[in-house]
Structures are given as C-alpha cells and as structure tokens.
Amino acid sequence: MAYHIVVLPGDGIGPDVTRAAVQVLEHALKGQSVEIVMSEHLIGGKALDTYGVPLPDVTLEALHKADAVLLGAVGGPKWDVGPGHLRPEAGLLALRKTLGVYANMRPVKAFSELLDASPLRREIAQRVDLLIVRELTGGAYFGKRERGSDAHGMQFAYDTMFYSENEIRRVLITAFDAARLRRKKLTSVDKANVLDSSRLWREIVQDVSSHYPDVEVEHQLVDSCAMNLVTHPQSFDVLVTENLFGDILSDEAAVLTGSIGMLPSASLGQGIGLYEPIHGSAPDIAGKGIANPLGAILSVALLLRYSLHVDDAATRVEQAVAKAIAHGARTKDLARGQDDVVTTDQMTERVLAHY
Ligand SMILES: NC(=O)c1ccc[n+]([C@@H]2O[C@H](COP(=O)([O-])OP(=O)(O)OC[C@H]3O[C@@H](n4cnc5c(N)ncnc54)[C@H](O)[C@@H]3O)[C@@H](O)[C@H]2O)c1
Numbered sequence: 001m002a003y004h005i006v007v008l009p010g011d012g013i014g015p016d017v018t019r020a021a022v023q024v025l026e027h028a029l030k031g032q033s034v035e036i037v038m039s040e041h042l043i044g045g046k047a048l049d050t051y052g053v054p055l056p057d058v059t060l061e062a063l064h065k066a067d068a069v070l071l072g073a074v075g076g077p078k079w080d081v082g083p084g085h086l087r088p089e090a091g092l093l094a095l096r097k098t099l100g101v102y103a104n105m106r107p108v109k110a111f112s113e114l115l116d117a118s119p120l121r122r123e124i125a126q127r128v129d130l131l132i133v134r135e136l137t138g139g140a141y142f143g144k145r146e147r148g149s150d151a152h153g154m155q156f157a158y159d160t161m162f163y164s165e166n167e168i169r170r171v172l173i174t175a176f177d178a179a180r181l182r183r184k185k186l187t188s189v190d191k192a193n194v195l196d197s198s199r200l201w202r203e204i205v206q207d208v209s210s211h212y213p214d215v216e217v218e219h220q221l222v223d224s225c226a227m228n229l230v231t232h233p234q235s236f237d238v239l240v241t242e243n244l245f246g247d248i249l250s251d252e253a254a255v256l257t258g259s260i261g262m263l264p265s266a267s268l269g270q271g272i273g274l275y276e277p278i279h280g281s282a283p284d285i286a287g288k289g290i291a292n293p294l295g296a297i298l299s300v301a302l303l304l305r306y307s308l309h310v311d312d313a314a315t316r317v318e319q320a321v322a323k324a325i326a327h328g329a330r331t332k333d334l335a336r337g338q339d340d341v342v343t344t345d346q347m348t349e350r351v352l353a354h355y
C-alpha cells in the first residue's frame with residue numbers, strides 16, 4: 001500500500017524549500033518497503049491568483065486520500081491588500097482547521113557547528129534543546145472577529161481569544177506525553193495575570209498534571225518567558241502554550257539556533273499530519289535561490305517519523321543535515337566571516353551526499 005503525500009509548495013521561497021524537501025523524501029525512501037505517491041496542489045497567493053480563493057476545492061479534495069501534507073510557505077506583498085478571508089494566510093489557517101491539527105510541535109535544537117550564528121554566548125547556545133508545543137486551531141486566530149464602525153464613523157475591530165476546555169486539554173495531553181519522552185519538564189506559558197482564557201488554561205494544566213506525576217510542571221507568564229528564552233534557554237524542556245503566544249515565541253526561539261530557516265514543525269491531531277518549516281515565504285529573498293532548506297528538510301524527517309513510521313529513515317535525514325553542517329555547508333542566513341556560502345540547491349545536494 002502506498003502513502004499519499006499532498007505537497008503544497010505555496011508562495012515566495014515555499015517552492016524552493018519544498019523542492020529540496022521532496023528530493024530528500026524520495027531519496028530517504030529508496031530501498032525502504034514504504035511507497036509514496038505525491039501530488040502537488042495550490043494554496044495561498046498562487047491559489048488566489050488561479051481560483052480566487054486561498055484554499056481551493058481541488059486542494060481540499062486531494063486531502064481526502066492524503067496520509068500527510070508537506071507545505072512550504074504562503075503569503076507575500078502581492079496579496080497583502082484585500083479582506084482577511086482573501087489573504088494567502090487564511091488558506092493556511094483553513095487547512096489547519098480542516099485537518100484538525102491542534103498540536104504544532106516545533107523542536108528547537110542548536111547544532112554545535114552553528115553556535116557562531118546564534119546571538120547567544122556559545123556556552124548557552126550549545127545547550128538549546130527544547131520543544132514548543134503550540135496550540136494551533138484555537139485562540140485569537142479562530143475566535144469571533146469583526147471590523148466595523150460606530151455611529152460616529154469611528155472604526156473598530158476585535159479578535160476573540162476563545163478556548164474551550166476540550167481544546168486546552170487535548171493539546172496539554174500531547175505536550176505532557178512529549179515531556180515524558182524527553183527530560184520530563186513542562187513549562188506552561190500563559191498570561192494568567194490578565195486573561196481569563198489563560199486562567200482556564202492554568203487550571204486545566206493543574207488538572208492534567210495529576211495524571212503525569214513524573215513530569216515537573218511550571219507556569220510562566222508569556223512576557224517573562226520571552227525574556228527567559230534568551231537568558232536561560234537551557235532551563236526549558238517542553239513549552240506548551242496557546243496559538244498566538246506560540247507563534248511569537250517560536251520565531252524568537254528559532255533565532256537561538258542561528259536562523260529561522262533551521263526550524264521544522266509537525267502539526268498533529270485527529271488524523272493526518274501537516275509538516276512545514278516554521279518560517280514564512282521570505283519575500284526579501286524569494287527567487288534568489290539562497291533560502292535555507294533545512295527547516296523544510298527536517299520537516300521531512302518528522303513526516304517520516306510520525307506519518308510514515310520509518311524512524312530509521314527519519315534519524316538518517318537528521319544525521320545527514322548534521323553532517324552537512326559539520327562539513328561546513330552554510331546558506332547565507334547561517335554564514336559568518338570566512339564561511340563558504342551555498343545556495344538552496346547546493347545545501348540540498350550536501351544533505352543528500354551525507355544520507
Ligand atoms: N507557514 C507559513 O506559510 C508562514 C509563516 C510565517 C510567515 N508567513 C508569511 O510570509 C510572509 C513574510 O513574512 P515575514 O517576512 O514576517 O516572515 P518570514 O519568515 O517569511 O521572514 C522573516 C525573515 O527571515 C528570513 N527567512 C525566513 N525563512 C528563511 C529561510 N528558509 N532561509 C533564509 N532566510 C529566511 C527572511 O528572509 C526574512 O528576513 C507574510 O506574508 C507572512 O504572513 C507564512
């Protein structure tokens with residue numbers, strides 16, 4: 001039986017890094033008993049241009065027989081005008097909601113050869129090894145929202161950070177389970193000094209934690225957590241937080257590893273998994289062939305592990321990335337001083353050569 005992988009390259013550097021990821025996926029499955037069938041579809045800005053919507057029916061239909069989705073990135077200045085539901089990003093949010101992928105796993109691990117690219121002191125940067133579990137299908141991204149104007153013509157807008165008990169509980173269970181497989185420490189991040197949704201979040205953490213007596217639990221407010229991530233990143237194992245806080249903290253944490261181009265993600269939930277690097281479409285470097293493909297390639301490792309269940313191939317991809325870096329391969333975002341700079345395609349070749 002073959003697994004169906006839906007490939008959604010998207011916009012900007014999305015197609016470049018997705019091409020790299022697909023090459024590595026095909027290579028990793030050579031000689032494996034696992035077979036895949038891939039089909040490529042439109043999402044985001046390109047889908048808007050072709051179909052007038054950011055998540056067209058043809059793409060949605062392809063999801064029905066999919067076992068996993070591999071995505072590049074969506075968005076760009078061309079589509080920054082226009083109403084919210086006709087933005088490329090709305091297609092990505094609808095995709096996540098449709099797939100029910102409520103737990104977004106964002107591992108953040110420093111490679112020792114890249115410590116010079118990190119803004120942290122070497123002795124701190126080398127200890128960065130944490131996992132952000134970001135709630136992905138709730139909160140302000142999906143709550144009631146409105147734009148309008150009052151009787152005096154004064155405009156207003158609001159977005160609601162809504163969470164149900166079930167939405168909080170299920171992502172916490174994923175996070176506690178992940179902590180159990182790691183260093184058994186869980187930091188729950190909220191804004192319980194201000195927000196009711198955070199106070200509910202904290203109460204449910206307390207409740208779920210009673211089933212995980214072996215996992216040490218701490219609560220941090222999101223503002224001081226943002227600071228602690230930079231000052232004491234080694235104090236974190238698993239961080240779990242709501243959608244918007246997780247979005248912001250994961251870009252911050254990415255920088256600790258040297259570049260946002262390094263970070264992969266797996267979005268998991270009730271059914272098929274969605275795999276994407278955490279970065280965006282990077283309009284400032286799109287079309288130049290210099291994007292770092294490693295976040296997308298490491299997302300393939302997560303796809304191999306969580307959706308295709310070939311753990312040995314997943315580990316080999318991760319090792320190939322580590323070896324390519326150890327042998328000096330640096331895309332522009334990672335390069336410092338005398339480093340040789342490689343293109344997206346050359347970085348991919350280096351990874352393939354070390355697989
Ligand atoms: N998952 C997604 O599809 C996703 C994620 C984030 C942002 N976006 C969208 O992307 C667009 C641009 O957003 P942004 O500029 O705020 O964030 P971005 O992540 O696209 O870029 C931020 C900075 O990081 C750099 N960068 C990002 N990925 C890189 C890579 N692989 N290699 C080298 N450098 C890289 C960019 O050049 C830029 O300087 C927006 O439309 C945004 O909504 C999409």
Ligand SMILES: CC(C)[C@H](C(=O)O)[C@@H](O)C(=O)O
Pocket residue numbers: 075089092093247278280
């Ligand atoms: C593009 C945007 C909707 C998206 C998000 O905020 O979730 C991105 O920033 C991410 O981190 O995947």
Ligand SMILES: [Mg+2]
Pocket residue numbers: 247248251278
């Ligand atoms: Mg983001």
